[in-house]
Amino acid sequence: MSTETHELGGHIVPYKDLVLVVTALVILTGITVFVSTLDFGYAALNIFIAMAIASVKACLVSLWFMHLKFEDVITWIFIIFSLVLLCLLIGFSLSDEFLRITPKVNF
Amino acid sequence: MAATSVEHLHSDGHFVTPQDKYSSMKLGMWLFIATEILLFGGLFAVYAIYRAKFPEMFFNGRDELSLLLGTTNTVILIVSSFSIAMGVTAIQRGKKNLLTFLIIVTLLCGALFGVNKYFEYTAKFHHGIFPSTDIFFALYFMMTSLHMLHVIVGMAILFIIMIFNMKGKYSPSNYTAPEVGALYWHLVDVIWIYLFGLLYLVA
Structure with a gap:
């Protein structure tokens, strides 16, 4: 992970890291859509998995895309x-x- | 002496240094994002209560929604978020034209999202489904249209930033506006990630 920073004090996230994050986001979207078609017998389990995956995606977006990791x-x-x-x-x-x-x- | 401190004033007057301005504006946007979380949070709480009260209504409502269009829109917004994040890195490295290009990609994604939403809404109206149909669709239309309003506002902000960027306003020593505008756009993406899960996936 690069520690490149700037004169304004902002952090520069390298292109490579952003590509990795977007790949993970698209894969997670695929997983959550697939899991939503499965029937576990408990609707609560579907809700839990969908919200857990959504939260992982939200963390990826905020930590790297929004630079929260470096705030x-x-x-x-x-x-x-x-x-x-x-x-x-x-x-x-x-x-x-x-x-x-x-x-x-x-x- | 007062005159010495005036020398250090940034062009806007409120900030002593450009670094102050940069961190203050970013913090301001994060504070706004905190209030936005609570704005949508109120709707999520309403969703949670009625989902618990009337599970069958939410099953039936979800089956009326197009999973394909919802998934497409999710991927579109993720790609747009990625594109504007690349744009911020580009301007931090002084690649002005690359930022303009990436903002155009982001705006196109936003427009495509809006077109899909238009087709989804008109398909619902054709099937006689309106916000007054039941509580699920009242929430669906309320949440997605409030989100769509944020998409439109985000597109307007990015469009203005794009115009300023084409005039050469931003550089590696001044990228505050592109970064703060990008923060707003990412917020729109994060909200949609949850809306997609709640409205299209949860059975």
Whole structure:
């Protein structure tokens, strides 16, 4: 991995690395489409695999295409903080959906 | 003395050095990306709740979508993201004309994505499927059209950057705008990667 940097302080990602990343992204797209046609018997497993592969692809795009791998701590804090908020939002919404007990009230 | 500090001011006045301007503008775009994650995150939360409540509706809805068109659009956006990432490396190395060419490739990919989306939408309307059909299609149209709006905005930003680049505004010592514009375009790609998984794949 090259450590070439620039006078502005930005990191230069070599063409070769970008080609490797795009190849991986296209292969992962093929895998996730293929896996979506399989029936494991549990829909939850399909959801988990599709989202796991999507997350790997999102990491590849952000780390290399968006240069996040070479960014400073404050940028990482912004992104991780917003992802934590996103997990709270989706996590609490889903736990409410699955765990809520509707009281039976007789008038 | 005040006069000595004025000498160090960058042309825009707000920043002491070009490095300050570069890192501030990049940080600004990352902050914007954080808010965008939460904008789409709200829709993802709605999706998660209704997917849990009405699984059959989501199975049936997904079967109406064209997996071929969805996959094609995913590959198109990945290639466009790759092309603009190559463009940033090109301008960092002083290859101005290569950046112009790669932005044109990116814009063509964006336009192709829009054409595919147009055919997908009209096919749905022909089959009598509208946002009012059910919650799945309400979410489908809401999420994909909000994403399409981002594609159009991203294309406009890259087009303006391309014009400035053809006028020779960018160089290895000034590539802030191409890099920040590319960040926005990659965000559009990342959002689509999740939309593709949620709408077209999950059964």
